[in-house]
Amino acid sequence: MASSSSSSSTQVKKITLKAADGKHFEVEEPVAMEMETVKSFFVGNEDAMKDMVVPLLNVSSEHMPAILDFYRNHSEFRKRTPPPPAEEVKAFNEAFLENKSDEQLMEMIMAANFLNTKELLNFLTEAAANRIKNKSVEYVRAFFGIENDFTPEEEARIRAENEWAFDGLDED
Amino acid sequence: MSESCSNSRHFSWLMKSCFPNSNPNQNYHTNIHQSITTTTTTTAAATDISSLPDDLLLECLSRVPSSSLPSLSLVSHRWSRLLLSPSFFHLRRHLHLLHHSLFALSSTTLQSATLLFDDDTTCSSWVLHPFPFLPLHSLSFANFQSFLSQARLSAIGPRIFIIGRNAMLRYDTWTRTLLSCSPMLFPRKKFASAVVSAKIYVTGGAYSTPTQSATVDEYDPETDTWRVVSHAPRVRYGCIGASVDGVFYVIGGLKMGGESAARAAGRREAHVLYASSMDLYDVEARAWLRSRALPGGGCVVGACASMGHVYILANHAVELSFWRFDARRKSRGFGEWSRIKSPPLPGQVRVDSRVKFSCVGIGDKVCLVQVMGCIDDLLRRSGRPLRGFKQSLVLVYNTDSGDWTRGPDLPDVIPRAACVHFQS
Incomplete structure (x- = not known):
C-alpha cells in the first residue's frame, strides 16, 4: 500500500494536486491520502505516483489551504498519545470556521463530499446545521x-x- | 459495520460526481479529464445551501436539533419533502439523534403528552403538548372526541397514525403537523393494528358484515393507500395487535361469529366468549402460522412487543398476570410462554372490570399505563363515582433485568389516553 512505502523511505513523498482552477498544490503523501478520492486514484497505479498530477475537479484553490490545514491538524490529533484535550480540538475547529461565509461553507461541503473525507464532511455539515438551528x-x-x-x-x-x-x- | 456502509455510500456519490456521463468500462483517466468541463460548472453554481444536492442537504438537515424541525419544514417544498424522506430518518438514527418516546393522547381533553426514554436511565418527565385540533376536517369537538375514543394508534418512526372507524390522521412529531389520510377500507371498532416493515396492518373488530372484518388490510404510507392482503382464520372483537420478526400477532379479544357476535358487541362481561388464542400472520410470506393458545385464562387487557418477545397482561378479575412469548422465529424457544413478574400495583389500585391498561413496548422496556380504572371502589360505592377515579399509574418493566419500576404518573389532563411508542 501507499502508506507503507512512505514509512520505509526517509524523505516524505510529495503529491501534486490540481485544483479546479488549475492551481497546483504540493502535499505530503500522508496528508493527501486523507482524501479517499486521491487514495483511490493511486489504487493499482502505484508506479504513477512520482509525476502524476491529481486533478481535483470540485475543489477551488481558494479552499485548498484551509482544507489541507484541517487534514494536517486532525490527523495529528488522531495520532497523538495521550489524545489532545477537547478544548484544543474545539479551538482549532472554531478558528477554522471563523470568518467563513455561508457561501464558503457550502462550497467546502461540496469539496469535502468530492474528496470523500467523512471526518471533514461531518464537521462541515454539523457547522451548517448549527447555523440554521433555532432560526425562523x-x-x-x-x-x-x-x-x-x-x-x-x-x-x-x-x-x-x-x-x-x-x-x-x-x-x- | 455502519462505518463501512456509509463509506460505500460516499464512494457511490463520488463515482457519480466523478463520472457524470461515463460508461464504467471506459478508461479511468480519460474519464477524469473529460469530466472537468462538466463539473466545474456545478462548482461555480454552488453559491448557497439550496444548490447542494439532496444527499448533502440531508447531511446538514439531519444534524439539526428536533426543536428546529417545525420551522425547517416550512422553508420550501423541497425541504419539507426531504424531512419526510426515509433517508432523513435513517441518517438521524445513524447520528444517534433518535430517541424512544411514549406518546399519550387523551380522547376527552385533546391534550397529548410525551415521555422520553433515555438509553440508560428509565425515563424523564411528561411533556405536555396541545394536540393540533383540526378545523380543516370539519369535525366538531364532540365528533373529534368520539373519533379519538375509538381510535387505535400505530407509529412509523416519528409519525403517529390515529386510526379511527371512518377516518385516519397522521401526526408528525417532528413538524408537529396533522394530516388527513385515507380511512380504513371497512369501518372497524376495537380492532388490532401493528406496524411491520413500515406498513400498518389491521384486522378484526366490529363490522357491518362478517366477511369484511375478517380481512387483514395493509396501509402503505408512501402511497396513502389501503388494500386487503389476507383473510383471518377468525374474527376477534377487542383484539390487540403486535409485531415481531415480520409476524403480525392478533391477540385475544372476544370470539365473533353468527348470533353470538352481535350479543358480544353489546356485552362486555361475556367471559365465556374470550378467544384465548392468538393468530400469527407472516406478512412477507402472506401466510398464517399455527395459532397459539394464550395463558392466563385469555382475558388479555394489554399486549405489546419488545426485543423479540410478545408480552401480554391477563386479567383474572382480582389480579393481573404478566406473560412473555418467545417470538424470535430463529430461536429454539420460539413459541414458548413463560410467566414473569407481575406488575406491582399499589394497594389502592383495585383490579376490576373497569381498570384499563395500555401496554406499550419501548425499546427494551415494556410500559404499562393505566388509562382508566378506579383507585378506591369504596368511594365509588358510596355514590361519589368521580372522586374515586384516578388514572395515571405508569409502570415500566425492564426486559433485561426483569424488574419493574414506577414511572412518572400520567398528567391529570390526559384522561382516557391512547398510547403508542414512537421514535424521533
Missing part, C-alpha cells in the same frame, strides 16, 4: 437564498396548524 423560517430562507415556493394559502394553513410549534426560536 424567514431567517433560514434569507440566509441561504431559498425561494419560498409555498403559495400564501398553503403556508398560512400549515402555520395555523402548527403555530404553537414555533415557540422558542432565536431572535432573527
Whole structure:
C-alpha cells in the first residue's frame, strides 16, 4: 500500500494536486491520502505516483489551504498519545470556521463530499446545521437564498396548524 | 459495520460526481479529464445551501436539533419533502439523534403528552403538548372526541397514525403537523393494528358484515393507500395487535361469529366468549402460522412487543398476570410462554372490570399505563363515582433485568389516553 512505502523511505513523498482552477498544490503523501478520492486514484497505479498530477475537479484553490490545514491538524490529533484535550480540538475547529461565509461553507461541503473525507464532511455539515438551528423560517430562507415556493394559502394553513410549534426560536 | 456502509455510500456519490456521463468500462483517466468541463460548472453554481444536492442537504438537515424541525419544514417544498424522506430518518438514527418516546393522547381533553426514554436511565418527565385540533376536517369537538375514543394508534418512526372507524390522521412529531389520510377500507371498532416493515396492518373488530372484518388490510404510507392482503382464520372483537420478526400477532379479544357476535358487541362481561388464542400472520410470506393458545385464562387487557418477545397482561378479575412469548422465529424457544413478574400495583389500585391498561413496548422496556380504572371502589360505592377515579399509574418493566419500576404518573389532563411508542 501507499502508506507503507512512505514509512520505509526517509524523505516524505510529495503529491501534486490540481485544483479546479488549475492551481497546483504540493502535499505530503500522508496528508493527501486523507482524501479517499486521491487514495483511490493511486489504487493499482502505484508506479504513477512520482509525476502524476491529481486533478481535483470540485475543489477551488481558494479552499485548498484551509482544507489541507484541517487534514494536517486532525490527523495529528488522531495520532497523538495521550489524545489532545477537547478544548484544543474545539479551538482549532472554531478558528477554522471563523470568518467563513455561508457561501464558503457550502462550497467546502461540496469539496469535502468530492474528496470523500467523512471526518471533514461531518464537521462541515454539523457547522451548517448549527447555523440554521433555532432560526425562523424567514431567517433560514434569507440566509441561504431559498425561494419560498409555498403559495400564501398553503403556508398560512400549515402555520395555523402548527403555530404553537414555533415557540422558542432565536431572535432573527 | 455502519462505518463501512456509509463509506460505500460516499464512494457511490463520488463515482457519480466523478463520472457524470461515463460508461464504467471506459478508461479511468480519460474519464477524469473529460469530466472537468462538466463539473466545474456545478462548482461555480454552488453559491448557497439550496444548490447542494439532496444527499448533502440531508447531511446538514439531519444534524439539526428536533426543536428546529417545525420551522425547517416550512422553508420550501423541497425541504419539507426531504424531512419526510426515509433517508432523513435513517441518517438521524445513524447520528444517534433518535430517541424512544411514549406518546399519550387523551380522547376527552385533546391534550397529548410525551415521555422520553433515555438509553440508560428509565425515563424523564411528561411533556405536555396541545394536540393540533383540526378545523380543516370539519369535525366538531364532540365528533373529534368520539373519533379519538375509538381510535387505535400505530407509529412509523416519528409519525403517529390515529386510526379511527371512518377516518385516519397522521401526526408528525417532528413538524408537529396533522394530516388527513385515507380511512380504513371497512369501518372497524376495537380492532388490532401493528406496524411491520413500515406498513400498518389491521384486522378484526366490529363490522357491518362478517366477511369484511375478517380481512387483514395493509396501509402503505408512501402511497396513502389501503388494500386487503389476507383473510383471518377468525374474527376477534377487542383484539390487540403486535409485531415481531415480520409476524403480525392478533391477540385475544372476544370470539365473533353468527348470533353470538352481535350479543358480544353489546356485552362486555361475556367471559365465556374470550378467544384465548392468538393468530400469527407472516406478512412477507402472506401466510398464517399455527395459532397459539394464550395463558392466563385469555382475558388479555394489554399486549405489546419488545426485543423479540410478545408480552401480554391477563386479567383474572382480582389480579393481573404478566406473560412473555418467545417470538424470535430463529430461536429454539420460539413459541414458548413463560410467566414473569407481575406488575406491582399499589394497594389502592383495585383490579376490576373497569381498570384499563395500555401496554406499550419501548425499546427494551415494556410500559404499562393505566388509562382508566378506579383507585378506591369504596368511594365509588358510596355514590361519589368521580372522586374515586384516578388514572395515571405508569409502570415500566425492564426486559433485561426483569424488574419493574414506577414511572412518572400520567398528567391529570390526559384522561382516557391512547398510547403508542414512537421514535424521533
